[in-house]
Amino acid sequence: MDSININEASAKELLGYFQAKLDEEAWEAKKEGRLVCWSASVAPPEFCVAMDIAMVYPETHAAGAGARKASMELLEVADQKGYNIDTCSYARTNLGYMELLKQEAMSGERSEVLKNSKAAYVPLPDLVITCNNICNTLLKWYENLAKELNIPCIIIDVPFNHTMPVKRHNKEYIADQFRVAIAQLEEITGRAFDYDKFFKVQEQTQRTIYWWNKIASFAQRKPSPLNGFDLFNYMALIVCARSREYGEITFRRFCEELEAKDQAGKYAFGDASTEKHRIAWEGIAVWTFLGATFKGLKAQGSVMTGSCYPAMWSLVYTPGDLESMAEAYTRVYINTCGSNRYEEFYKVVRDSKSDGMVMHLNRSCKNMGLLNNEGAEYVNNKMGIPFVSFDGDQTDPRVFSDAQYLNRIQALSEMMDAHNS
């Protein structure tokens, strides 16, 4: 891959560079006989990174495949394996991809589908790590990966917080599992766990998260210098590189650029007059129609200024304190009771000074979708702002309807105008 001057590159260049570098590092690890781990997006990477295990993130990989219009052929591989099209399309995209890699590993031949796929080429894992703080689907999906590949599966079970604040026995259970995961990694690698490095990795993770949260805070300014859809793009690094310096370097640069933009009076769509509405987006992006969903909003002068989704990686804790780390990983808003979940959504909408809400009823994600209405109504009661819902899917292009989406966005725009006048 081409090298770049880290000190002079733009945040966008850094994002592309580090994403490709992470994949390349995974291949290097594979070639050198070091371990590769596939990980759930909000599972703690700190343990594996401390043990020099290369990380690959199937959800990010699937999202990338979706954005490049490359998910459909992978979904079809999963369909043929017997995966119901009603299950999560991230999982199906990844399990389809895994199947192609497995066939290649077993036969020595790369299938035409894999050869022609625009999805990033990543190596098969030697182990997987999963965490159910965003959904229990990640338990089922990773069970299947481990079973299909006959490899170890590290589980960090983060029980649903039916009451808040997080209970002590909940934190203790998760912290105990961290200790079990350390023992599992020692067994898998045949090496003692590096606690000194682990502490440094935790500190790095916190620095990365600081800059990630700082980016989102730019959208609280009015007008907003941040186009909230950029968070969907930069999310790749908060997922894949939050325990590495790559995330921190990129996010810091992006913050510098946003600050400069704001100083220059340049905002998400141009000058201040281009920001007609500010909206909060609830749910995962429609990766297969990222451009269309963005343009639909832009056409109405609606800047996305708030979303709970990127805030799921606001995993703030005290390095060296496993229970603090446990709490950070379990208090993800969709892993908490309704009252806390709706309040967290409200805070995002309030702080982003949004005029309306767009609720993505994501066919893939029951955990997010089934309480969409309750969340929107809660905010509506507190702030009086309107909301619309549309049908979509994160990576299965068959579910989204452009016409329905545009119609709803236009209706929202009219409702926001009426509400603001």
Added chain:
Amino acid sequence: MSTINELISRFKEIADNPKKAMDDYRAETGKGAVGIMPVYCPEEIVHATGYLPIGMWGAQGKNISKARALLPPFACSIMQSSMELQLSGVYDELSAVIFSVPCDTLKCMSQKWKGKAPKIVFTHPQNRKAAQSAANVFCREEYLHVKEELEDILGVQITNKDINNSIAVYNENRQALREFSDLVAENPGLIRLRDRHAVIKARWFMEKSRHTALLKELNDAIRSAEKVPFNGKRVIVSGITLEPYEVLDIFEEFGFAIVADDLAHETRNFRQDVPQDEDPLMALARAWNLFDGCSLATDADKPKGRILIDAVNKYKADAVIICMMKFCDPEEFDYPILLQEFAEAGVKNLQIEIDQETTSFEQIRTRIQTFSEVI
């Protein structure tokens, strides 16, 4: 001794009319009922209060209308009808409702309960094997939460002795149900499939020692019965539920006998006993840890296929029929792995879709008929 038919009609009467079962229980004991949402609630804790634990497994052929406003079409079939029943006031007489949350849909359902009764939510630990002792400690705390909430809501005190007694009652019931299932398998054709189902289903609406007493009578009657000639096919069914009766009748029509089930509604509740432990809440926690083979109990070894293949051998079954609850993603994730394992073991299999709202079963009939011709 009562005849088999007389005994079965008593089970059926209860299985088909839970409201009456609840009213009768209240009239007799002065105590009400506690709703048990699927799945795997430590019901023994409720039994220890003297209240009637009553299963809430949706309803058959219920037209979904009010629930449409609250659930997207891709929420599973059983929860669609559960929501419809909540909104129709069917559950309003319950004294409390207990939710477990082992899947994403149940997590959300637990937060949008629309009935009048107070709800109690608890979470099962899922890192059950690698982190066994930590999982047990956590699970015990969650069960303690259920116990304390029940004490508050119902105004009762639950002692360890009470729970231990209830565990013994439930284990005896489990033993009798395993015997029943095996007796039915030994003499296929004697008990109709709809009757087998009703006998097991009735346990969701009966105080368990009464269910056991009646079941023991039935088991004795079955033991004494003559062998019925059977030339059909022996199958094992797996899934969340296998209802309504009409579907079971289609199985029968094409000569299938169910020689064992692996249903969350049926055998998964009594495949094993709760182990002995001085601390009854820990005993119940250990039972969850030892429980294998359900899509809702995480295990990276995925033992369900092995359990089903062992059952095929044990019961000399001709095939496994997967009864897929519509939009149940945990079960749907298990299916591709099962397909591979069945292919490797040479186990014939079929998948049918279970949708509680359906009132027309022609698609299932076609699939079952075709399957009967190929095996």
